[in-house]
Amino acid sequence: MKGLKTLFLATALFSVNQISFADWIKDAALQVEPQTIQLRHQIHQNPELGNMEFNTSKLVQKELKSYGIDVRTGYAKTGVIGVLKGDLAGPVMALRADMDALPVEEKTGLSFASKVKALYQGKQQPVMHACGHDTHTAMLLSAAKVLAKNKDKLAGTVVFVFQPAEEGAADLDNFTQGDQIGSRKMIADGALKQPAPEVIFGMHVISGMPSGNIFYKGGAILNSADEFRIKLKGQQVHASMPWAGKDPIVTAAQVINNLQTLVSRQSNLTKGMGVVSVGQIAGGTVSNVIPDEVIMAGTIRTNHEDIRQTILKQLPNIVNSTAQANNVKAEIDLSSYAGVTSNDKTLTELTAPTLEAAVGKERLHLMENNASPSEDFSYYGKIMPSLFVFLGATPEHEDMNKAAPNHSSEFIVDDATLKTGVESHVRFIMNYPSIAAKVQSDWKAAH
Incomplete structure (x- = not known):
């Protein structure tokens, strides 16, 4: 009976905490929204190709240090790791963003559109953030700022993973040197050691999905x-x-x-x-x-x-x-x-209420089928439970079928969706300690 009473109290306390999370996390995401948008515009206007994200890496380092976060480099050429230890005991958790752009000429007409050109495989090419990695980096930086400001509420340690070359490298043969690029190289270089996270969360903006909406599923989500x-x-x-x-x-x-x-x-x-x-x-x-x-x-x-x-x-x-x-x-x-990007089913199921808290029931969508593209986030999921979700990038009032797709020269992300990404990152971290035991138990049983 004592164990049941303890469990009941813990559940009740968690429910109270969830309400308090709703009070401050949404407000915090709104407070940093201007900074999130400014960072996104700055990165978008100054894109860098895979393995060449030198200035983006410096920006990430500068921002993390200004938040009081421990910064570590030397991973995958331009990769950055930030480590934030909360005031409360808890697990080690990771959040991931990719930083690289594509050899695409921008034709969006945005005031902050890219005019950059750079060497790609030895040839001068126009460069554009045509897949939204600028938003991923900006959202994760703002989530890091929010968590650092509220580390007194944080149970555990957060590892912020800023990864280069998800789209491939500009300076290496992507066919023969794939293991020297992106997430594989981050892992090989020890980015996820000391401390070693036990879980990782990632998010990707997608055109043709309404802004402020999250799409997810357990199991395979990308090919x-x-x-x-x-x-x-x-x-x-x-x-x-x-x-x-x-x-x-x-x-x-x-x-x-x-x-x-x-x-x-x-x-x-x-x-x-x-x-x-x-x-x-x-x-x-x-x-x-x-x-x-x-x-x-x-x-x-x-x-x-x-x-x-x-x-x-x-x-x-x-x-x-x-x-x-x-x-x-x-x-x-x-x-x-x-490999197949696959979401841990226990982690997905137990995190769904947290995602719903971020966007509301009507804006959280359980997908029936996986999406057809691929992501090197899959390598993180081989070594720990992982969850990867999609964030809508197209304004809700627009025709989703007419939105320029990711990798298009006319690809546009609605700035209004960024605050949802920031909030979702923070909520994942604040919620995970309460479900960690179940997630890890099921992971170990399955592996």
Whole structure:
């Protein structure tokens, strides 16, 4: 009975605390809103490509230090870690934002639009925050400020993860050096050690979803992403006498068709989905010569690890067999970008009321299916329970179907949504200690 009484009191106290959270967290997010917007505009106007976020990194460091947060660098070239210890005992928790922009020319017409150009893979390119990483960085900085100001209420330690190169690096071969980029490099460099968080939360703004609304689901929320390169080496010959050579063009056509059977005939689609797409093909110079070589490149996307592994295992077999049938030689290279981004189901279920407190019941949406893009946030979820959610970026009064998508040169984020992101980060941290035992127990049982 004593244990039941203690549990009842703890539950009642938590309910009271939740009410008090509502009183101060929403107010705090509103108070820092002007700063959040200003930071977002500053970062947006001065975008930097993956692995080149030097000035963004300096800005993050300066802001965190001004809040009294311990700042650490030396991770993944430009990555930054901030550590804030609360006044109350509790777990170590992480919040993550990415900082990099894309080689895209901005055509939004915004007053703070980017006019920056920079080297990407050795070529001068226009640069734009076309995926909202400027908002992620600004929201996390403001959440850090709020938490630092209220560390007397904070139970545990917060690790603020500012990660470079989620979109890939401007200065490295993303195909062959993927393990030296982004979240994988942050982890390899020890960014999540001393202290080691036991849970991590991430958020991504998405166009075509209404501002101030949060979208979430347990389990898979984003697809895996792997890339392949295929070189087919034949024998050049005059197009009028193909029997005298070895045709890599016809072979390429057969390879492309046969690759589709990796999904339609070899993957167990009761577990999920898969897509194999060839996005690049090059071969030949004139119409009347069969070339000696064709080069192809493409991507593999799945929402289940078993399907992913089936495709990765069988793809070389199909390509080699097809090439052999045409008396052509094949060279195949595979490169992993990210696994399936999967939300811990216990963490998701127990955090849902906290997300609802941030946006209201009508603005919190449980997704039926995962989204098709990919994220290297997935690597954090391999080492600890993780939760990744989407934050609407398009004003509610606009037609969601007409909003320019992420990665578009006309992609726009509604500044009004930023305060929701700040509040959600803070609420996650304030709520997690009350659910930590259950989350960790279920995680350990499943792993």
